[in-house]
Each structure stands twice: as structure tokens, then as C-alpha cells.
Amino acid sequence: GRALVKEPKLLLFDEPLSNLDARLRLSMRGEIKRLQLELGVTSIYVTHDQVEAMTMADRVAVMQEGKLQAYDPPDELYDRPRTLFVGGFVGNPPMNFVEVEVVQENGDYYARRRGFQVAVPAEQGAKAAGRGTVTLGIRPEDISILAGTDTSTGLSTGNGAGIPSEAYLVEPLGRDDLIEVIAGDSHLYILADPKLGVRIGDTVNMQLNTEKVQFFDPETEKSLLWA
Known part of the structure; x- marks a missing residue:
């Protein structure tokens, strides 16, 4: 309040909600965002809370060991991470990572690993093929357990093929x-519907939403799709 009286051109917030309980943080996030929009004052907000960063910011700067890893709008940060660190850091539960090799066969692209193969769209596959081992990233909500899976056998009773798991x-x-x-x-x-009734030890068929698959260079850790 005292800072606003001076009509500043820039405001700095240094983890202002860190000592509040969850319900009060939720309320105060909304109040701070509403106030900032109303006053139109450019603000820098420092936080370790991903929810605060993603819900309050127009653009988010992600730092790792003092280096800027990304500076993007929240939705782009989540859907199009530019580095392996950003992909794994942003999101809860975090992004899955699997080392694979992407190959082209008869015009189609496949990401392969022992016991793991998935067809990927040409747009992503073309950028990852022929590079040897690359890192595939996929978020838990972008993997589904096929409806109709017999959890005792893992065989799908519906349409489409899945990966036995x-x-x-x-x-x-x-x-x-x-x-x-x-x-x-x-x-x-995987984030799955509780109504599926999956239990520990069950065999299920999982399916990746391949439109959401990411690929990263394991050495530079940079995205092969968006960097």
C-alpha cells in the first residue's frame, strides 16, 4: 500500500504470499492480480510457487542456477518448453522423460525403446529422426489408459492399439x-479416471497423445521442436 501511494512505474514483489495458508494464498493471488490489472503498473513477482507464477503472470521467467532458461507466456511455457529443465520443472506431476530413438519407416515416424514403441506425427518426428538417442517428453495428462482394457490381461477390448504396461x-x-x-x-x-479401477499389479494398455509429444537433445537439453 505504501509503495502504491508513490505511483511507481515498477513494482517488485518478493514472495509476498509465502507465509500464508493455502486458502488465503488463493484469495490474495486474485486480489494482487486484480489490483495490478486495475492500476496497470508493470510488476516483477518473485516466487518459488508454480501456481502463483502460472496464474498471475503475463510472462514467466524461469531461472536455473542463475541462468535464464525461458521467458514465455504461461501456456507456451507449459505446452512448448524450450529446455528439458523447463519441461520437467513446470507442471505437477512433472513431465515424463524417456530416452528413445526416432526412426522413419515407409514415410512414418516411430519413437522406439526396449518394450516401448509409439508412432509420432511427421512434424515432430522429422525434427528428431536420425539423431540417435533423444529424450521424449510427455505430460501425465497426455497419456491415457484405453477404455475397455481388461486389467487382468492388458488387452484392449475397444478400438486402437496401446502399449502394454x-x-x-x-x-x-x-x-x-x-x-x-x-x-x-x-x-x-499417468493421470487417469478413478472409475477405471486400476490397481497395483494390473496390466493395462496406455496410449500417448502424440500431438503433445516433446523431443529434447539429451546433451544440450534444448528442445528439438521449439528452441
């Missing part, structure tokens, strides 16, 4: 179940 861990979160599955030697997390 074992449910290694199931964590009920209320609206979703967070399921850790094993496909070959890869561990991935």
Missing part, C-alpha cells in the same frame, strides 16, 4: 488417480 503404483488424488506404470524398462506417470 504394468501398474506399479496407484495414488488416489480425488478427481484423478496418479498411476505409475512400467513399460519395458521405462517408468511413466
